[in-house]
Amino acid sequence: MTTHPVSPNTVLANALHHAEDVLTPRILAAPPERIVLVVGTQINGAPHIGTSLVQSLAFAMAARLRDRFGLPTEVLFSALDNAPYELTTDPTSGHRYQRAYAQALGEQALNDLVTALYQPLFTALSRRLGIPHHIETYTQQQAGEHYRRTWLRLLPASTPPAGGSPLHRHPSPPRPCPRPACGWAEKHAERTRVRLTGPESAVVSAVCLHHGPYEAAITPTAGGYLDLATLYRNLVKELALAGPQGPLHVMVKGGDWVFGSHLVDEALQAVGLARAQLPARLFCPQVVTDTGAKLSKSLIREGRAPLPGGAAPGCSTPGSGPAPSPSTPISCSPWPRPCSPTPATSSARTRPPRSVA
Numbered sequence: 001m002t003t004h005p006v007s008p009n010t011v012l013a014n015a016l017h018h019a020e021d022v023l024t025p026r027i028l029a030a031p032p033e034r035i036v037l038v039v040g041t042q043i044n045g046a047p048h049i050g051t052s053l054v055q056s057l058a059f060a061m062a063a064r065l066r067d068r069f070g071l072p073t074e075v076l077f078s079a080l081d082n083a084p085y086e087l088t089t090d091p092t093s094g095h096r097y098q099r100a101y102a103q104a105l106g107e108q109a110l111n112d113l114v115t116a117l118y119q120p121l122f123t124a125l126s127r128r129l130g131i132p133h134h135i136e137t138y139t140q141q142q143a144g145e146h147y148r149r150t151w152l153r154l155l156p157a158s159t160p161p162a163g164g165s166p167l168h169r170h171p172s173p174p175r176p177c178p179r180p181a182c183g184w185a186e187k188h189a190e191r192t193r194v195r196l197t198g199p200e201s202a203v204v205s206a207v208c209l210h211h212g213p214y215e216a217a218i219t220p221t222a223g224g225y226l227d228l229a230t231l232y233r234n235l236v237k238e239l240a241l242a243g244p245q246g247p248l249h250v251m252v253k254g255g256d257w258v259f260g261s262h263l264v265d266e267a268l269q270a271v272g273l274a275r276a277q278l279p280a281r282l283f284c285p286q287v288v289t290d291t292g293a294k295l296s297k298s299l300i301r302e303g304r305a306p307l308p309g310g311a312a313p314g315c316s317t318p319g320s321g322p323a324p325s326p327s328t329p330i331s332c333s334p335w336p337r338p339c340s341p342t343p344a345t346s347s348a349r350t351r352p353p354r355s356v357a
């Protein structure tokens with residue numbers, strides 16, 4: 001890292017006076033009742049400056065839009081607890097399995113994690129700028145009737161030929177095993193199948209790492225945790241938020257989302273949205289390392305991006321002791337706890353993958 005992080009310029013710098021001008025035509029064309037800035041983060045590590053920058057942009061933009069257009073604005077933080085907490089390989093099939101934070105930690109520990117690592121910044125920004133905010137975990141989001149109904153209605157369009165885009169490569173949800181204290185799911189959904197059983201119902205069948213085949217009925221109001229691949233999850237989320245009335249939702253994302261958002265837009269149009277109905281988005285310049293890599297929580301956790309002393313995210317602290325061998329099962333959680341070898345298990349725990357939120 002340089003001591004003065006910089007971001008590459010874009011052609012917009014000479015085309016706009018203010019960042020909010022990206023949204024101005026849409027707001028003037030159809031003034032909304034209010035504006036909600038939506039920012040999501042995979043909570044698979046302590047936030048770094050890049051994470052905080054995107055979140056701060058959401059609050060700063062909310063204040064700008066409120067002052068300029070006289071509209072009420074707020075921030076919605078989506079805490080993505082579906083990030084993989086641990087990964088392993090099934091020695092029989094060779095398939096990769098994951099266990100997400102939601103299944104590994106439980107509701108109380110997740111709430112404590114968000115409260116400890118994210119709430120302080122949101123509280124400070126809310127007070128400083130007078131912008132209210134709300135926090136929603138993915139567990140809460142996927143349990144919502146409208147979200148689940150949107151996914152169910154999207155299912156018929158998720159199979160070829162309509163599902164021919166890269167977005168539909170893994171349309172099946174890696175639904176976690178429902179057995180108590182289990183929650184493992186096939187990461188790439190090789191043996192996960194979804195079968196529509198009605199206009200608003202489907203059956204997911206999958207194979208658990210420990211418990212073998214299982215099935216679950218999914219409806220708008222029941223059926224357990226509905227996990228979705230990253231782009232597909234954003235498609236469902238943005239489709240669920242789209243509507244001719246109500247607030248204007250503005251998706252605030254890191255610059256690494258620019259290309260993926262094109263695919264989401266194509267998918268939204270493929271299922272019937274007009275161009276004017278596509279979600280508004282703001283992209284925050286990325287903070288990159290000296291090599292151009294995105295500064296990420298996993299990069300820090302792996303010790304490949306230096307941190308100032310005392311700023312370790314809870315595990316594998318560079319310079320604070322011997323780093324775990326890559327072949328050593330490690331207890332690598334962003335939630336503050338000692339970085340120590342795990343008890344012997346049937347699976348070698350590996351690092352969670354890169355943040356994708």
Ligand SMILES: [Zn+2]
Nearest residue numbers: 177182208211
């Ligand atoms: Zn199981």
